[in-house]
Amino acid sequence: MLEMPAPSEEILDRKSDIVRRLKEVAPEATVIHDPDETKAYECDAFTVYTCSPLAVVLPSSTEEVAAVLKICHEESVPVIPRGSGTSLAGGALPTADSVIVGVSRMNEVLETDYDNRFIRVQTGRTNLSVTAEVEGRGFFYAPDPSSQLACAIAGNIAMNSGGAHCLKYGVTTNNLMGIRLVTIEGEIMDLGGPYLDAGGLDLMGIVCGSEGQLGIVTEAILRIVPKPEGARPVLFGFSSNEVAGACVADIIRAGILPVAIEFMDRPCIRACEDFVGAGYPDVEALLIVEVEGAPSEIDMQLGLIKQVAANHNPETVQESLSDEQSARIWAGRKSAFGAMGRIADYICLDGTIPVSELPRVLKGISKLSETYGLGVANVFHAGDGNLHPLILFDANSEEEVKRCEEMGAEILKLCVESGGCLTGEHGVGVEKRDLMPCQYSEADLEAQMRIKDVFDPNWLLNPTKIFPLHISGERRAA
Amino acid sequence: MKPADETELSEAVASTLQPLAITGGGTRPIGPSVAGKTLEVSSLAGIRRYEPEALTLVAGAGTALSDIDRVLAAERQRLAFEPMDHRTLLGRQGEPTIGGTVAANVSGSRRIQAGACRDHLLGVRFVDGMGTVIKNGGRVMKNVTGYDLVRLLAGSFGTLGILTEIAIKVLPDTECKAGLLIHDLKTEEAIQALSAALQSPYEVTGAAHTPSGIDGHPVTMIRLEGFEEQVDYRTKQLKAVLSKFGEIQIEMNQEKVNAGWKWVRDVETFKDRPGEVWKLSVKSSDGPKIVRRIQAEVDADILFDWGGALIWVLVAAGTGDIRRYCEPMAGHATLVRASESAREQIPTFHPQGSLHQRLSDGIRRQFDPRQILNPGLMN
């Protein structure tokens, strides 16, 4: 069970004073403090735990964010930065004595520059609407989390989010050129800019992925990339997970870099087939491999990939020959989470493993599934080893919730043991906080916390995340 | 001092009473000389793990880049960021190491398409200024577990810790390369041509311009890579896109293409010529303007890479800090080659804003409270 520190009674008592001060710097309507209304902010997409904040502020400018943070700093009130609230790790989960500062009203495009291939936006803007802005000119913003319709650039930067296209285009940190950061003391600074590389220490590099613990990011300069001429997938069905895993390894060894290699196991294939009827074969494992380029380039690459796959005797090969067929092949994969949700409640894990360990880890996961008596379906980005095992359970049974959490922890430990990590793209938040010592030694964690000491000496920004409470305790209390 | 392994290194740092000047291959001296005991990490060498199917390689920080290149080439893979070899420009001997490459975040021409050295790092191990061994990241492609110290260590020039091990993402090598050359463009036009190429969907992996090429005339250079059929197709397409800028010469001779891009990557054009060399990182469309401002004040030779976002500048010895001619400039300037006395006087790295400086100093104090790791190198 998740432990959270008890709220400070002393702060709760000062609520009306704090709210009054916030209203002096932000328009009345953007300061939310009525418990009926703050309830909407009691969690993000990690819904197992909930707690309403003291208040919520939705500033409309960097200067307003700065003024709000200055007050929170003076009043020693914890601050929870928030984008769209789609974190799966509880990154934006508040405590009762905290003020949520959300950037959702700050969603302007400030500059688009095709000659230098960047776009400058306020960070409340959603991921997909960044691409929408530049699509007409043949560009896109590459990191594409499945939540891209809803999630904000703010959360993407804080979590260093990834997506299906990462194998080729990298994750958020690889596509970020500059940020405007407001410190907890209310100072505003620009890190990076419309040019390459840092001139001194790469502070932007450390802010990206720091889960809102170092400051609030209000603007971002994002690299935009010319859209490829086209893309087309091929689907393979295999008789076992092992064979599918071996095929992934061989494709990469052959010198081809597909834009996506997606993997689904039998439970997941079944569920998707029942849900959308994508025409998936009845096999143990399937791979969807997509390549990009002009039609002739695609033909050539898919030809090579089919040659490699042939050595593994696939039970089915479906090469898409049209946009319509591509859409059908992707339909099942894209609805995987929804399809699983129809069968049972599930939690979605996010460990990454070295690709070479795929068969062993998948076997380990099915063993754990037997031991704990809970079903698991696997659907993930195979090219980069980022697993998303979905553990199926009944959320109404307290006992099953507990069993599910325990089993999730065991799977993540297995990922770490096999040379991988706890989270490939969703972040630590509160969800994986207490598992951090499996991956990192005390010295490793201490080194990370020293960075926070510099940016936020009083530990007011999102203080109960990432680091196990007993490890961050002294700092938070100080 | 030349510790044999990470444990010895950690003990050496913990017990030292003097500042340490950290060196890998010693091929990229930069900044004012560090007064301290030399600490060589070249013994921490060796490739510890290489999984071509996982695109990952783990090596001791002292491993020679040439060893890594050789092992990768045998599997038809490569370091996609194409690290520059500074020996030519700086007239140094020795073997560049992977640790030095990471500590200085060294990339080459392909940076414009594939990202910088820092973008290819998966994990690091390092020893901080107290002698504590710290690891961050790992050896997998995607990892957001905790803070990203990997990116912070890249380009920190040994001032936050001494790198002992690097895990890095490698990529398939390409079957074929093509060079597209346009002759005699004015600088503005050249940068526009490079920008047009980079805005195309043909995944340009090199975009450079020299106002005075080997025969003294301006040459604009673009590189395409891929499978043979792919390169053929893209060359034709891109030629059509760029035809408005002038006649386009296509170079398919692989040796010539490789030599041309090595010439750009290693800034060979300045190699035997005396003077101070600067590296400017700018918004590419600002480049011509900035160069004009510099040339209005002093004689300067120029090489553009990264589509114009990287400007190499050669000025006479004793010119002093050229930043005063560049302002206002979105970007930063680094002094890469100068006499020892010039390096004592001119700040090597671009002066930071006061808040940036305060945070950077704060981080250095946390990782190196005794100020013994390359003290003074970065500020």
Ligand SMILES: Cc1cc2nc3c(=O)[nH]c(=O)nc-3n(C[C@H](O)[C@H](O)[C@H](O)COP(=O)(O)OP(=O)(O)OC[C@H]3O[C@@H](n4cnc5c(N)ncnc54)[C@H](O)[C@@H]3O)c2cc1C
């Ligand atoms: C259905 C679904 C699919 C998903 N698929 C993916 C996926 O494919 N890949 C992936 O990587 N993630 C995925 N996610 C997770 C989530 O969408 C990402 O983590 C996303 O980046 C969160 O963005 P957000 O704006 O919703 O952030 P929030 O949930 O609001 O916040 C996330 C974290 O960022 C911090 N934060 C927010 N705004 C700021 C700011 N301005 N400054 C500093 N810190 C800030 C918060 O404190 C919190 O720690 C998925 C989530 C869902 C629900």
